[in-house]
Amino acid sequence: xxxxxxxxxxxxxxxAIPQLGWHYYTILTLSFFAYATVLLGLNLLFGYTxxxxxxxxxxxxxxxxxxxxxxxxxxxxxxEVILLTAMVAxxxxxxxxxxxxxxxxxIYFGMLTLAFGMLFYSFLLKFYHLTGGxxxxxxxxxxxxxxxxxxxxxxxxxxxxxxxxLVTVLVIATGVMWRLxxxxxxxxxxxxxxxxxxxxxxxxxxxxYRWYAFLISAVYAAVGGALLGPTIGQVDPxxxxxxxxxxxxxxxxxxxxxxxxxxLLGALVFIYLQDALMxxxxxxxxxxxxxxxxxxxxAPEGLLGLLTSRRGRKTVQVAVS
Numbered sequence: 416x417x418x419x420x421x422x423x424x425x426x427x428x429x430x431a432i433p434q435l436g437w438h439y440y441t442i443l444t445l446s447f448f449a450y451a452t453v454l455l456g457l458n459l460l461f462g463y464t465x466x467x468x469x470x471x472x473x474x475x476x477x478x479x480x481x482x483x484x485x486x487x488x489x490x491x492x493x494x495e496v497i498l499l500t501a502m503v504a505x506x507x508x509x510x511x512x513x514x515x516x517x518x519x520x521x522i523y524f525g526m527l528t529l530a531f532g533m534l535f536y537s538f539l540l541k542f543y544h545l546t547g548g549x550x551x552x553x554x555x556x557x558x559x560x561x562x563x564x565x566x567x568x569x570x571x572x573x574x575x576x577x578x579x580x581l582v583t584v585l586v587i588a589t590g591v592m593w594r595l596x597x598x599x600x601x602x603x604x605x606x607x608x609x610x611x612x613x614x615x616x617x618x619x620x621x622x623x624y625r626w627y628a629f630l631i632s633a634v635y636a637a638v639g640g641a642l643l644g645p646t647i648g649q650v651d652p653x654x655x656x657x658x659x660x661x662x663x664x665x666x667x668x669x670x671x672x673x674x675x676x677x678x679l680l681g682a683l684v685f686i687y688l689q690d691a692l693m694x695x696x697x698x699x700x701x702x703x704x705x706x707x708x709x710x711x712x713x714a715p716e717g718l719l720g721l722l723t724s725r726r727g728r729k730t731v732q733v734a735v736s
Contacts, residue, residue, distance in 0.1 A: 429582060433574045441574040442646070447686050448581040449643035450666065454678035455592045456635025457663055462672035463596055464628040465608035466517070469525045469660050470532025474505050474633040476539070476655030478640025483552035483650045494557040494580070494645075501641040502634050509633035517625040520611075532660055539652035551651030554644040573646065581642055588635065589679075595631070596675060604628055665707060671717025680719050 433441050453475055461467050478501040485491040485500060516527045539546045546552065556565055556572065559580050564572055595601055603624055606614040611621050644650055653659065662685070670681025692699035714721040 426586075430579075433578050438570060438574055441578060442570075443686060443690060445573060445578060445581060445646040446643065447683050448585045449639045449646060450663075450682045450686065451585055451639075451679045452588050452642060453636045453639035453663060454666055454670075454682050455588055456632035456639075457667055458672055458675070458678045459592065459596065459604070459635075460628050460632040461664075461667060462674075462677070463601060463604045463608060464625055466520065466625060466628070467525050467664065468528040468632070469657065469664070470528035470530070471632070471636055471663050472655045472657070472659035473528075473532040473535045474509065474636035475640040475643070475659065475663070476535065476650070476652070477501070477504055477508060478637035478642075479554075479644045479650040479654050480539070480546065480552065480640075481637070482557070482641045482644030483554045486555035486557060486644075487553050492555060492558045493561065494559050497557060497641050498584075498638055501637040505633040505637035506630055509630050513626050513629035513633070517622050517629060529657060529660070532655060533657060536652050536655045536657075539655060546652070549652060551649050554648055554650060557645055577645065584638070584642060588638065592635070593675065600624075600627075665703065668707065669710060669717055671719035671721075673716055674719045674723070677717050677719040681717065684718065 429444070432444055453471070457468065457471055460471075481501040481504055482497050485497050491497070491500075512528075512531050516524055516531075519527060540548055542548075556569070558564075559576050562576075564576055567575070596604075603614065603619050606617070606619065607621050607624055615621050640654070643654075666681040666685045667678045668681070669685055670679060671677030689699065689703070692702055696702060710717070716723075
């Protein structure tokens with residue numbers, strides 16, 4: 416019951432942010448919605464299946480460039496069509512890549528995904544006539560549920576209809592992912608993470624389930640990238656660079672990859688903390704690196720794990736006393 420009350424309060428606060436007049440932080444929260452969607456999928460692959468991807472920004476960029484292509488080149492501006500197209504594109508790209516990568520585990524899986532991510536980054540840079548090269552591509556304002564809001568000022572569009580549209584997509588994505596991880600499919604993924612040999616002996620097709628997790632993770636990343644496109648207005652190859660994949664992994668570890676809502680907390684803290692540090696110190700990446708080192712040493716389960724363990728210790732102390 417406490418979990419549902421907490422989630423309800425968080426959702427109420429999120430819905431109330433645009434009404435408080437904090438336009439800058441409202442737009443900053445849009446990035447959180449996009450990255451939270453990506454991390455839901457990455458957590459399925461890393462936290463539940465035990466496969467760490469260092470090239471997941473490939474699918475984030477794929478979704479963002481899908482939005483740019485459809486809106487600015489083909490003139491398709493329906494956000495629902497964009498999301499569906501991004502999902503299909505993610506499946507088509509992830510299917511052969513995943514089929515190869517899931518044959519390997521641990522560092523070999525990570526290095527393969529990194530290699531494919533950098534290949535896609537190089538493609539975006541070199542094929543200038545298709546992708547705009549290092550200048551990127553412009554993202555035009557999409558239609559939301561068929562409604563043309565082009566007459567609305569950009570800021571009003573972002574902090575109004577588009578904000579609540581992203582909230583709805585994130586809630587749906589979270590509900591679908593929760594259903595997946597609590598289903599027999601999610602239990603098999605946990606079994607594969609803990610002991611793939613034993614899971615294979617029990618009849619689980621380990622590579623196939625890993626491949627399924629990779630596909631679902633890629634779809635979530637592409638949807639997040641498609642949502643991020645209209646927020647930033649201009650997509651470029653930097654979205655697929657290896658550092659972007661590193662940020663995704665950092666967010667997951669920061670919040671706690673062993674918890675369903677851990678990566679979402681990590682994304683929220685990362686985005687707001689990054690914004691604060693960038694305005695205060697020039698070497699904010701150094702600060703983040705130090706934070707990650709401290710986190711791994713003293714709170715390997717992430718922020719949510721740290722909060723949960725402290726609450727558990729308090730409960731034990733109360734029970735003993």
